[in-house]
Amino acid sequence: MPDLSVQLAGLKLANPTMTCSGTCGYAFEYADFMDLSRLGAFVTKSITREERKGNEPTRIVETRAGMLNAIGLANVGLDRFLAEKVPLLEKMPCPVIVNVAGHSYDDYLETCSAMTSTGCVRAVELNVSCPNVSDGLTFGTHPGRLKELVAEVKKVLPAKPLIVKLSPNVEDITLTARGAVEGGADILSLVNTFTAMSIDIHKRRPRLANVTGGLSGPAIKPIAVHMTSRVYRNVARHAGVPIIGMGGIQTWQDAAEFILAGATGIGIGTALFVDPATPNRIVDGLSAWLEKQGVERLTDLVGALELPGDEPRKTPYP
Numbered sequence: 001m002p003d004l005s006v007q008l009a010g011l012k013l014a015n016p017t018m019t020c021s022g023t024c025g026y027a028f029e030y031a032d033f034m035d036l037s038r039l040g041a042f043v044t045k046s047i048t049r050e051e052r053k054g055n056e057p058t059r060i061v062e063t064r065a066g067m068l069n070a071i072g073l074a075n076v077g078l079d080r081f082l083a084e085k086v087p088l089l090e091k092m093p094c095p096v097i098v099n100v101a102g103h104s105y106d107d108y109l110e111t112c113s114a115m116t117s118t119g120c121v122r123a124v125e126l127n128v129s130c131p132n133v134s135d136g137l138t139f140g141t142h143p144g145r146l147k148e149l150v151a152e153v154k155k156v157l158p159a160k161p162l163i164v165k166l167s168p169n170v171e172d173i174t175l176t177a178r179g180a181v182e183g184g185a186d187i188l189s190l191v192n193t194f195t196a197m198s199i200d201i202h203k204r205r206p207r208l209a210n211v212t213g214g215l216s217g218p219a220i221k222p223i224a225v226h227m228t229s230r231v232y233r234n235v236a237r238h239a240g241v242p243i244i245g246m247g248g249i250q251t252w253q254d255a256a257e258f259i260l261a262g263a264t265g266i267g268i269g270t271a272l273f274v275d276p277a278t279p280n281r282i283v284d285g286l287s288a289w290l291e292k293q294g295v296e297r298l299t300d301l302v303g304a305l306e307l308p309g310d311e312p313r314k315t316p317y318p
């Protein structure tokens with residue numbers, strides 16, 4: 001059996017598969033539909049300091065090759081998360097990662113520092129694709145501002161791996177990746193959804209009540225693979241910071257593309273709405289792929305993509 005285990009900044013996972021934040025609630029909603037014990041890790045919905053009802057419906061629409069959502073960070077808020085969800089997460093058969101969002105520095109700092117005392121939370125992922133209420137600018141789109149936020153969060157959460165989830169809605173994602181790493185990110189995850197719009201031509205109105213939303217699913221996969229490759233080669237590889245790649249992954253072949261591009265972990269989101277057992281299928285597929293190639297460890301393939309101009313490979317392909 002090939003070794004599918006991966007290490008993410010000290011966090012050891014049995015395999016690289018994870019859920020994407022926001023696509024499967026707080027875990028137990030999915031327990032009847034997937035084998036949670038075979039997940040590398042479970043990532044929760046974004047938690048904010050205050051409870052949020054989220055946006056008005058319509059909040060989700062299907063597009064030709066994906067999904068457009070404007071949920072508006074609906075979640076139970078920090079207090080109820082700690083009281084109601086953490087006791088359930090303590091029983092999870094796989095490591096749990098909590099995703100944290102905020103609209104001010106204080107929001108992030110208070111929610112992240114509360115995670116220091118939750119033993120079952122093995123790592124925290126920062127959703128930085130939210131606007132700062134004080135000036136309306138998104139935290140994750142400016143490298144300097146992102147570096148500052150990450151450095152502040154590291155101070156209140158020094159002992160757990162910090163994952164910074166990059167927004168693709170920027171001119172050059174390697175700049176924000178570098179900002180996050182300079183701020184002290186232990187792991188980078190990418191990508192969040194792409195800002196997009198869909199129009200009901202009969203009503204001549206946007207199909208989402210919020211007008212715009214985030215595009216996910218197969219439509220974004222090639223862009224997400226490209227961004228993963230760029231961040232790996234320009235920032236993460238030299239810094240020794242592992243990447244969790246996501247965006248449209250549906251099959252083990254999709255996951256393999258992200259791994260070759262430089263991802264150590266693999267996030268699966270929109271595909272869960274079609275088949276909640278997708279991560280389990282991907283594990284089986286990756287295992288068979290490695291076996292067929294005679295590769296013993298999945299980590300040997302991380303970043304193994306060869307681009308024109310690279311040093312020629314010493315060993316031939318299997």
Ligand SMILES: Cc1cc2nc3c(=O)[nH]c(=O)nc-3n(C[C@H](O)[C@H](O)[C@H](O)COP(=O)(O)O)c2cc1C
Pocket residue numbers: 020021022023045046067069071073099126127165191192193215216217218220246247248249267268269270271
């Ligand atoms: C319905 C829905 C809700 C989401 N909610 C969140 C969220 O709360 N926090 C977050 O960081 N990302 C959220 N995302 C983004 C996903 O975690 C992921 O980055 C993105 O969907 C790309 O992966 P995919 O194409 O496999 O879905 C959400 C995505 C969807 C489709």
